[in-house]
Amino acid sequence: MPDQDQRCAWARNASELMTAYHDEEWGRPSRDDAYLFEMLVLEGAQAGLSWATVLNKRENYRRALGGFDRARIAEYGQGDTDRLLADAGIVRNRLKVASVVRNARSFERVREEYGTFADYLWGWVDGETVVNRFTEPSQVPASTPLSDRIGKDLKKRGFNFVGTTIVYSYLQAVGVVDDHLVGCPAKPA
Secondary structure (H helix, E strand, C coil): CCCCCCHHHHHHHCCCCHHHHHHCCCCCCCCCCHHHHHHHHHHHHHHCCCCHHHHHHHHHHHHHHCCHHHHHHHCCCCHHHHHHCCCCCCCHHHHHHHHHHHHHHHHHHHHHHHHCCHHHHHHHHCCCCCCCCCCCCCHHCCCHHHHHHHHHHHHCCCCCCHHHHHHHHHHHHHHHHHHCCCCCCCCCC
């Protein structure tokens, strides 16, 4: 396990769950559509909240959404939305809950067009992770021209809760962008 002082600043002296997320998951390149959808849901839920809040609710989301089964979620109706809004284990914001269903439908349309959502997403960076070499947390941006472009395109495709800041956080989470600080033991070689 890395020394706390060597990790990215947001993962230092964090909960075990947050530390494990940083060390084992955040920034690892993923081309798994199931995982890409899960993270899209969670990043959208985070809007206006801390990542720790959403990460602590992740298993509740997994339960409430049938393991993030996007094909099933795309078929959800009002009864399912009402059930989610009554579930104290997830973020019960009406717009965020509605976006889960809307984004599942949009996600499936992108898969139909590109074969996989991963092909769509990774096509923005020619299949290669954008590796940044930041040494200080203050250097890490909240958004970039890349997240601006992807966010705008996702919105045109019917997604919501995909503003540039959410999209940049998503790109970091799924490893399209590597923003582990230089010297962080979790930074891929």
